Amino acid sequence: MAEKKPYDDHVPFPAPGTLVLALMFLAVFIIFYILNWKWLSMVWEVK
Amino acid sequence: MANQTSDFRTCPTTGLKVHLPAQTLIRINAVTAVVYILIGGILALLVALTRWPAVHLLPADLFYRALTAHGVTMLIFWVIFFEIAGLYFGSAVLLSTRLVGIVFGWVAYLMMLAGSLMTEYTILIGQADVMFSAYPPLKAHPLFYLGLILFAVGALIGCILFFATVIMAKAEGKYSGSLSLVSFGLAIAAIIAVVTIAGGAAILIPTFLWSVGLLSHIDAPTYRLVFWLFGHSSQQINVSAMVSIWYLLAALTVGAKPVSEVFSRTAFLFYAFFINVASAHHLMVDPALTTPWKIWNTGYVFHLAVVASMMHALAIPASIEVAQRKKGYVHGLFEWLKKCPWENPGFSAMVLSFCGFGLLGGITGVVFGTEQIAIVTHNTWRITGHFHTTVVLGTTTAFMGLTYYVIPLIFQREVMMPKLAMIQPWMFAIGVAIFSIAMIAAGGYGVPRRHWDITFAGAPYGFEFSPTVFLLMSVMGLGAIMAVLGGAIYCLVTVGSVFFGKKIS
Ligand code: HEM
Ligand SMILES: [Cu+2]
Numbered sequence: 001m002a003e004k005k006p007y008d009d010h011v012p013f014p015a016p017g018t019l020v021l022a023l024m025f026l027a028v029f030i031i032f033y034i035l036n037w038k039w040l041s042m043v044w045e046v047k
Numbered sequence: 048m049a050n051q052t053s054d055f056r057t058c059p060t061t062g063l064k065v066h067l068p069a070q071t072l073i074r075i076n077a078v079t080a081v082v083y084i085l086i087g088g089i090l091a092l093l094v095a096l097t098r099w100p101a102v103h104l105l106p107a108d109l110f111y112r113a114l115t116a117h118g119v120t121m122l123i124f125w126v127i128f129f130e131i132a133g134l135y136f137g138s139a140v141l142l143s144t145r146l147v148g149i150v151f152g153w154v155a156y157l158m159m160l161a162g163s164l165m166t167e168y169t170i171l172i173g174q175a176d177v178m179f180s181a182y183p184p185l186k187a188h189p190l191f192y193l194g195l196i197l198f199a200v201g202a203l204i205g206c207i208l209f210f211a212t213v214i215m216a217k218a219e220g221k222y223s224g225s226l227s228l229v230s231f232g233l234a235i236a237a238i239i240a241v242v243t244i245a246g247g248a249a250i251l252i253p254t255f256l257w258s259v260g261l262l263s264h265i266d267a268p269t270y271r272l273v274f275w276l277f278g279h280s281s282q283q284i285n286v287s288a289m290v291s292i293w294y295l296l297a298a299l300t301v302g303a304k305p306v307s308e309v310f311s312r313t314a315f316l317f318y319a320f321f322i323n324v325a326s327a328h329h330l331m332v333d334p335a336l337t338t339p340w341k342i343w344n345t346g347y348v349f350h351l352a353v354v355a356s357m358m359h360a361l362a363i364p365a366s367i368e369v370a371q372r373k374k375g376y377v378h379g380l381f382e383w384l385k386k387c388p389w390e391n392p393g394f395s396a397m398v399l400s401f402c403g404f405g406l407l408g409g410i411t412g413v414v415f416g417t418e419q420i421a422i423v424t425h426n427t428w429r430i431t432g433h434f435h436t437t438v439v440l441g442t443t444t445a446f447m448g449l450t451y452y453v454i455p456l457i458f459q460r461e462v463m464m465p466k467l468a469m470i471q472p473w474m475f476a477i478g479v480a481i482f483s484i485a486m487i488a489a490g491g492y493g494v495p496r497r498h499w500d501i502t503f504a505g506a507p508y509g510f511e512f513s514p515t516v517f518l519l520m521s522v523m524g525l526g527a528i529m530a531v532l533g534g535a536i537y538c539l540v541t542v543g544s545v546f547f548g549k550k551i552s
Contacts (some may be wrong), residue, residue: 014369029410
């Protein structure tokens with residue numbers, strides 16, 4: 001690719017990589033949240 | 048007024064004008080902080096090796112003594128001495144101005160030193176085996192409380208000098224417009240510190256009077272509530288200071304500038320506004336508080352403080368990405384990240400602190416702060432694991448990273464043993480992550496915190512933990528050894544450089 005400007009004027013967000021990282025963080029958050037409830041309820045099952 | 052130019056030197060790398068009397072104060076506070084992390088680290092090893100069932104090093108009484116000393120030494124003395132150094136740095140040095148009231152700076156330092164020695168001494172002689180939270184009816188020797196009060200008043204004087212310096216600098220035209228973002232973040236930390244110290248005084252002074260017999264009674268639920276006004280907000284000082292250091296290190300290591308000043312400043316303001324309401328997460332199983340209050344707080348209000356951290360978590364990597372893209376690293380989504388100065392301990396410490404605090408500390412904090420979860424995990428190792436990912440992996444690692452800049456800038460010495468310095472943040476952070484995750488997992492099986500012997504040997508009523516627990520506790524022990532080694536390298540490199548490093552003229 002040829003030399004580009006740091007970021008394109010048409011791109012609304014100047015840090016696309018950061019956006020992807022933030023979405024990954026959100027995914028981890030959701031997964032941990034669900035697993036946490038699932039796992040705790042298995043370990044501390046009310047019989 | 049002492050404002051002669053002879054009191055200043057100009058830093059050859061940054062061009063900042065450094066006020067020499069302020070520099071001496073920064074040095075002495077920072078060195079004292081490092082001495083305390085050294086002591087706290089030795090205690091950490093003793094505590095961790097006792098809780099590792101296969102080793103079980105200390106007898107019960109010494110374990111609780113070491114645990115009290117570890118909590119107080121690290122959470123209060125290491126962190127706050129470093130923060131006071133940071134406040135003087137963030138005001139006088141970053142604004143290229145003089146520190147107002149140098150004499151009071153020395154008074155503050157001596158009070159903090161005397162107070163901390165007093166408290167450490169009472170713990171050491173076995174007169175204060177009450178843990179750092181010191182819940183009544185546990186009662187310590189009066190000197191334990193008096194030492195903490197002296198220390199807090201000293202720290203308060205330090206905060207006042209910070210504000211006075213900032214105001215004076217403005218009046219003298221040392222900066223125009225608003226404060227730089229880093230100084231602004233530190234100002235937020237100092238504001239929260241004032242609230243915190245007021246809370247500390249409100250609870251420690253009566254408790255002190257109770258310990259000398261002048262008050263007959265301390266109401267335990269009130270103590271717990273007010274204690275956490277102090278205990279929780281003090282963690283928010285740490286968070287604000289840590290985030291300010293992230294911005295500073297991003298600027299120093301890759302030349303990052305805040306993408307949006309308004310956005311980042313708003314996030315800092317959120318800390319100041321919403322921090323105290325989050326203290327409820329310490330009291331989720333406290334019978335003295337009502338359920339609606341707990342649900343209102345943990346279900347709704349405390350997320351406002353979380354939002355602030357999420358905003359910084361977006362702003363900081365974005366500022367790094369923009370700075371790196373300007374340098375031409377524009378290929379793909381992540382070339383900018385690959386081309387970051389990973390071999391620079393200042394940079395790696397910042398990223399490790401950032402990721403550790405966000406991914407481990409932040410997520411576990413939000414999840415465990417939910418009321419229903421808190422009921423199951425309260426007083427287990429899940430909590431201890433959680434706060435070691437925030438205040439150790441987050442705050443402490445960030446402070447370590449900043450130290451690699453403080454040594455050349457303030458001590459005017461080159462960092463010795465650069466290879467060791469390079470691996471230091473990795474070793475420390477990965478060790479902390481390992482032992483904290485193991486703690487969190489063991490806590491999920493119900494392993495209690497502050498417990499000398501979970502096998503209950505010789506007790507009339509035993510309890511069998513899942514065998515997995517013993518595996519997890521061994522992993523904890525190994526991670527702790529790695530973290531302590533990383534901490535030892537930090538002490539070695541900093542003390543070595545400060546006293547024997549090559550002088551920078
Ligand atoms: C190498 C680093 C460290 C290791 C291996 C370590 C390990 C431990 C262990 C094993 C415990 C005892 C848990 C229990 O029995 O309930 C503990 C407690 C604690 N640690 Fe650390 N720690 C380290 C660094 C720090 C730092 C840097 C801080 C603060 C900035 C800190 C703050 C605390 C606090 C507040 C407690 C709770 C004390 C109590 O329950 O009263 N630790 N740590
Ligand atoms: Cu808290």
